Amino acid sequence: MSEPALVELRNVCKRYPGVVALDDVTLTLRAGTVTALAGENGAGKSTLIKVLSGAVRADSGEVRVAGTPLPSNPGDVIRAGVSTIYQELTDVPEMSVLDNVLLARHERRLGFLRGKDNRRLAAAALARVGLQGFDLRRPLSSLSPAQRQLLEIARCLARDARVLIFDEPTSSLPEADVEALMGIIRQLRGEGLAILYVSHHLEELFAIADDIVVMRDGAVVAARPAREWTHPDLVRAMLAKDLKNAYPWADRPEGPILLEVRNLVAPGVRSTSFAARSGEIVGLVGLDGAGRTELLKAIAGATHPSSGSILVEGEPVRLGSIVNARRLGIVYAPEDRKAEGLILDASIRDNVVLGLYSLITRAGLVLSGKLAALAKAAVQEYGVKAESIRQTVGTLSGGNQQKVILARAARGGSRVIMLDDPTRGVDVGAKFSIYEQVLQLALRGAAVLLTSSDTDEVLAMSDRVYVLRAGRIVSEVVRAQFNRERILTAASLG
Amino acid sequence: MRTATKLKDAELANIDRQGGSAAREERLTLGALVGRLFSNTTSAITVVLFLICVVLSQLSPGFLTSRNVYAVLAQSAVVGVAAVGGTFVIITGGIDLSVGAAIGFSAMLGALSVQHGYGAMSGIFLTLLIGMGVGAINGLSVAALRLTPFIVTLATMGMAQGLTLQAAAGQSVYNLPPALTIFGGGRIFGGLPISVIVTVIVFVLGEILLKRTAFGKSVYAVGGNREASRLAGIDVNRVTFLVYLLAGLCAGIAAILTVGRVGAATPTGGAGVELRVIAAIVIGGTSLFGGKGSLWGTLVGVLLIGVINNGLTLLNVDPFLVQFMQSALIFIAVLFDALNTRRIAGRRLNPGRTAS
Numbered sequence: 004m005s006e007p008a009l010v011e012l013r014n015v016c017k018r019y020p021g022v023v024a025l026d027d028v029t030l031t032l033r034a035g036t037v038t039a040l041a042g043e044n045g046a047g048k049s050t051l052i053k054v055l056s057g058a059v060r061a062d063s064g065e066v067r068v069a070g071t072p073l074p075s076n077p078g079d080v081i082r083a084g085v086s087t088i089y090q091e092l093t094d095v096p097e098m099s100v101l102d103n104v105l106l107a108r109h110e111r112r113l114g115f116l117r118g119k120d121n122r123r124l125a126a127a128a129l130a131r132v133g134l135q136g137f138d139l140r141r142p143l144s145s146l147s148p149a150q151r152q153l154l155e156i157a158r159c160l161a162r163d164a165r166v167l168i169f170d171e172p173t174s175s176l177p178e179a180d181v182e183a184l185m186g187i188i189r190q191l192r193g194e195g196l197a198i199l200y201v202s203h204h205l206e207e208l209f210a211i212a213d214d215i216v217v218m219r220d221g222a223v224v225a226a227r228p229a230r231e232w233t234h235p236d237l238v239r240a241m242l243a244k245d246l247k248n249a250y251p252w253a254d255r256p257e258g259p260i261l262l263e264v265r266n267l268v269a270p271g272v273r274s275t276s277f278a279a280r281s282g283e284i285v286g287l288v289g290l291d292g293a294g295r296t297e298l299l300k301a302i303a304g305a306t307h308p309s310s311g312s313i314l315v316e317g318e319p320v321r322l323g324s325i326v327n328a329r330r331l332g333i334v335y336a337p338e339d340r341k342a343e344g345l346i347l348d349a350s351i352r353d354n355v356v357l358g359l360y361s362l363i364t365r366a367g368l369v370l371s372g373k374l375a376a377l378a379k380a381a382v383q384e385y386g387v388k389a390e391s392i393r394q395t396v397g398t399l400s401g402g403n404q405q406k407v408i409l410a411r412a413a414r415g416g417s418r419v420i421m422l423d424d425p426t427r428g429v430d431v432g433a434k435f436s437i438y439e440q441v442l443q444l445a446l447r448g449a450a451v452l453l454t455s456s457d458t459d460e461v462l463a464m465s466d467r468v469y470v471l472r473a474g475r476i477v478s479e480v481v482r483a484q485f486n487r488e489r490i491l492t493a494a495s496l497g
Numbered sequence: 498m499r500t501a502t503k504l505k506d507a508e509l510a511n512i513d514r515q516g517g518s519a520a521r522e523e524r525l526t527l528g529a530l531v532g533r534l535f536s537n538t539t540s541a542i543t544v545v546l547f548l549i550c551v552v553l554s555q556l557s558p559g560f561l562t563s564r565n566v567y568a569v570l571a572q573s574a575v576v577g578v579a580a581v582g583g584t585f586v587i588i589t590g591g592i593d594l595s596v597g598a599a600i601g602f603s604a605m606l607g608a609l610s611v612q613h614g615y616g617a618m619s620g621i622f623l624t625l626l627i628g629m630g631v632g633a634i635n636g637l638s639v640a641a642l643r644l645t646p647f648i649v650t651l652a653t654m655g656m657a658q659g660l661t662l663q664a665a666a667g668q669s670v671y672n673l674p675p676a677l678t679i680f681g682g683g684r685i686f687g688g689l690p691i692s693v694i695v696t697v698i699v700f701v702l703g704e705i706l707l708k709r710t711a712f713g714k715s716v717y718a719v720g721g722n723r724e725a726s727r728l729a730g731i732d733v734n735r736v737t738f739l740v741y742l743l744a745g746l747c748a749g750i751a752a753i754l755t756v757g758r759v760g761a762a763t764p765t766g767g768a769g770v771e772l773r774v775i776a777a778i779v780i781g782g783t784s785l786f787g788g789k790g791s792l793w794g795t796l797v798g799v800l801l802i803g804v805i806n807n808g809l810t811l812l813n814v815d816p817f818l819v820q821f822m823q824s825a826l827i828f829i830a831v832l833f834d835a836l837n838t839r840r841i842a843g844r845r846l847n848p849g850r851t852a853s
Contacts, residue, residue: 305728329730343728346721348788357718358729360711369709411729 006033009166009197010055010085015064017050017221024050025061026221032166032197037188039212039229040201043241043430047221048201052170055199056080056087068166086159090171090428092151094143094158101125101139104158128161129154131194132187148291149180153187160191167191168199173207174428177291178458179495185211203430204457205237217241242432250463251439253446258282259316261450262333262419264302267311271297273474274311279419279450284441286465287454289494294474295454296338299421302452303335304328315419329358332418336408338427338454340401344408347397351389352378354396354407359415381410386436402433409440413449420444421452426460438464462487470494539782539794541833546801553808560811567688573803574681574692575600575751575758575767577796580774581703582632582747584795585740587778588707589720590787591639591646593744595631596751596774598657600767603627604752605661607677608670608762617676624756625749631657632745636738654771662764670762681757692754699750704792716740720787776823777802780830802826 010032017025025047032038042048053059054066057073057080066073068083094103104125125139132153143151152172159167169188173181188211192198200211208215209229216226217240225240238249258281267275271294279285287295300306302313307323313333314320321327337343345354355378356363363374378392385406389399396404405425412420422441426434441464445451455461461468462485470478470493478493480486553560579596586593607624611617631653638649675683683691707713715736718726727733748767755766781798783790802823809819 303728325727325730326732334730335728337725337728342722343724345725346718346788349717349721353714353717356714357726358731360714364711367710368705369711369714415730 006035008032009034009069010199011065011067012051012054013065013067015051015054015061015066017054017059017061023221025054028064028218028221028223030216030223030226032199034165034197035192035195036213037192037198037200037211039208039215040199040218041205041208041215041237041241042218043432046218046241048218049170050221051218052087052168052199052201055085055168057085081159081162081164084163084165085168086162086164086166087168087170088152088155088159088172090174092148092155094151094155096142096144098143099140100129100137100143100146100154103143103154104128104139104161106158124161125157128157131160131191132157133183147180149176149183152176152180152184156187156191164196166197166199168201170201171203171428172200173202173204174456177456178491179290181207203428205234208237209234238431249435250460251435251442252463253442255282255445255466258448261316262302262452263314263317265312265314267298267301267308267313269297269301269308269311270306271474272301272308275475276311277469277476277479279452281418281448281450282445283467284445284451284453284465286461286468287452287471288458288461288468288490289471293471293494295471296423297474298471299335299423299452299454302328302419303333303421305335329415332416333421334412334415334417334419335421336412336423336425338423340404340408340427345396345404347395349396350393351382351387351396351399351407352392355381355392355411355414357411359411362415377414381407381414385410385440400430400433401427402429402437405429405433405437406440409437413440413444418449419452420449423454424456425453427456458487458491462490539791539797542780542782542794542801542830543797546797546804549801549804549808553804553811557808557811560808563688565807565811567684567690567693569800569803569807570693570696571690571758572807573799574690574696575754576770576773576777576802577696577799578699578751578754579744579747579770580777580795580799581699581792582740582744583774584703584778584781584783584790584792585707585716586646586744587775587783587785588716588787588790589737589740590723591737591740592650592775592785593635593741594647594650594771594775595635595654595657596744596748597767597770597772598654598661599628599631599745599748600752600755600770601763601765602631602657602661602664602767603749604756604762604766605665605670605764607752608673608756609664611673611677612670617674620677621753624752625746628747628749628752629742629745631748632742633738635745636741639741640734640737658768661766665762665764667764669764671760673756673761677753678757678760681754682760683757692758695750695754699747700792700796707792712736712739717788720789722788773802773823776827776830779834780826782834784834785831786834798830 008031012028012030015025015028028051040048040051050059054061057075057077060075068085074080074083095106101122105121122139129135134150134153134157146154156167172184176184188198200208202208212229214226215229215232215237217224217237219241260278261281262279264278265276275298287298289295297306301308304323304325304327312319313322315331315333318331320331320333341347346357352374356374363369363377375392382389382392387403387406387410389403396407409425425437425441429437441451441453453461453464465482467479467481468490469476470480470490472494480490559565579600583593583596603624606627607620610623611620635650635653638644639646679691680695681692685691707716715726715731718731719733719736723733752767756762759766777798778795779785780801781794781796783794805822805826806819809822
């Protein structure tokens with residue numbers, strides 16, 4: 004506690020109509036310290052970040068940066084040394100690396116850019132995050148997502164950030180790059196920066212944090228040094244209730260083979276063959292870019308395979324036709340909910356029945372009673388928390404949005420249900436209910452194909468996993484032989 | 498308890514969008530009432546239409562006569578029918594600039610065929626077929642060839658105009674049989690234009706198609722999120738093709754009304770209709786971003802444009818100024834749409850409302 008406090012929040016409150024988003028929050032960020040913030044969706048973490056980044060103003064209370072009040076607009080906050088790295092990249096892919104690092108912070112003299120100073124500044128900032136030895140004039144789009152994430156940090160450093168706020172920085176990073184990011188964060192801590200780290204991945208918090216602060220319902224409910232927390236303690240503090248088991252499990256009888264994929268070649272997929280049985284949950288494990296999503300999309304007909312065959316209960320599926328795949332019971336729930344899974348401006352009702360119009364029409368006409376009944380049943384069965392089925396899907400939390408997608412995927416005669424990272428960005432409580440629904444789908448006889456950015460999750464849920472590398476299956480492991488290290492090694496090396 | 502209040506809030510945001518159709522726990526001050534009406538383009542524009550009618554009836558004694566009302570409706574029929582198809586197109590996120598030219602082209606070929614001795618029935622049939630042909634070309638280009646709707650329909654617009662002038666050598670075709678012109682020029686029940694009845698029928702059928710069929714649901718879905726719709730198993734290309742085909746069919750029907758109204762097929766018939774169609778649709782609250790809109794809004798938009806034109810004429814306003822006011826109305830409608838969209842997006846990002 005000897006380190007100087009860089010950011011101090013005292014009794015900060017923020018209300019939205021009907022919601023107390025921040026309830027008397029007091030929090031200190033110290034130099035050379037990583038403070039982790041944990042909490043369910045809606046606990047107030049996002050609002051806290053918005054207050055700290057100057058995007059919204061607190062209703063009451065005090066926020067000080069190095070003793071002076073926090074400025075009231077985002078630009079001044081950054082100039083005051085507080086920078087935020089958001090979940091989604093905020094760079095400009097068409098511009099060069101140099102311009103991206105210096106976005107809105109070019110050295111100028113008499114209004115003209117000073118090339119040499121700018122290059123030196125950018126190179127120094129990039130070196131601090133371990134990005135060295137490449138041409139600064141390269142287009143940003145030539146960098147990997149992980150490198151771009153690091154570049155975002157470099158941009159903050161180029162603006163003389165003393166306080167860094169990370170908002171779910173690993174949600175789109177493959178596991179190997181997470182470790183690299185952790186290394187950079189540790190190094191920045193060593194340089195004396197104050198860091199606030201927000202993530203759903205609790206193991207990351209334990210790996211990186213000096214202090215862990217838990218928020219619930221807008222209030223800070225616990226703040227302790229990381230070594231004094233245990234995993235169950237932390238979950239309990241976040242939920243204020245015990246989750247008996249992190250993952251549900253039920254033995255299922257071995258059913259007949261439902262899905263057969265033979266020598267499938269498709270964009271991002273090299274000759275792949277495998278099968279899945281009725282009642283089985285089959286996990287697909289692989290690094291980012293190993294071809295998990297590509298394989299699922301090819302089976303769903305969303306991309307055009309160049310050769311191979313797909314059979315559902317022995318019946319061949321027309322390759323490259325989503326409509327035909329859907330008719331034969333293949334359904335794909337995409338990993339990018341907002342871009343590919345939902346119509347955000349439409350109601351829960353219209354999202355649940357998306358593509359299921361044959362269930363709600365007779366002689367071509369929509370039966371509104373049937374439509375409402377179907378949507379209501381789905382909302383109830385999947386525990387979507389909403390006031391009515393007319394509520395706009397975009398106003399729901401990530402977990403509830405995912406439940407809407409699951410409810411849709413389960414209907415319309417689905418037999419092969421492919422869930423691409425269904426718990427991405429979803430809070431702990433909602434995760435559990437999603438796991439239960441996945442299990443239910445398998446118990447009802449579907450073949451479930453599951454991927455996740457969290458390998459532990461796939462291993463806990465699956466009867467069997469296929470390990471993918473560079474677009475093909477490199478090994479098959481049954482549940483009795485699950486071994487996290489070996490599977491991850493197979494995914495990265497072979 | 499807390500969750501419940503939060504959800505109520507989210508629901509309120511939603512109710513706002515739907516134009517305050519559901520009850521709100523808010524004191525009904527005049528300001529709140531006005532705010533609620535104007536939170537939705539369709540209801541706002543309906544109020545505006547009503548107010549303009551009241552003002553015009555005071556300013557001009559000729560406004561509220563049955564003769565003038567019928568005239569306004571008849572003048573609005575061509576735009577109204579074309580706007581039904583256009584609404585479908587715009588809800589999918591597309592646009593059809595070729596509708597005016599398609600009207601002129603199909604009217605001209607239909608009239609020429611009649612002039613060359615084919616019957617009125619085959620003339621009508623040919624007119625509809627040509628309209629659908631233009632729509633099919635638009636639809637195939639956008640759906641199968643993945644071309645940009647704006648450019649494709651701009652091109653087909655020019656092509657259709659050129660062919661119209663070429664086919665008739667720049668001349669109008671007169672002396673058409675009553676069986677062809679009755680739909681656009683005939684009246685029944687003591688003065689009610691038949692074109693108005695045709696328009697009403699097209700609107701009713703369009704409304705059923707849009708709101709009560711799987712196709713209509715798909716139209717909204719494709720406009721709301723094309724990729725999500727595709728992955729959910731909707732045949733997105735088919736839906737896209739069909740909305741342009743429908744727009745072409747509506748252009749064909751509008752062509753028959755045009756021929757009847759003028760009593761001839763003119764080489765510039767239908768020119769400029771596309772702008773009035775798009776204006777009416779946008780004024781009626783259908784979003785150019787796709788996914789949102791209604792035929793009711795379009796109907797009100799069509800009437801608003803008709804009434805304003807009529808009123809300005811009755812008040813002897815300079816016709817050049819009429820064009821200015823019409824365009825200013827489009828500007829305001831688009832601005833309104835963009836502001837509303839931004840407001841909703843802002844609410845969606847609001848953390849307090851996304852809580853579970």
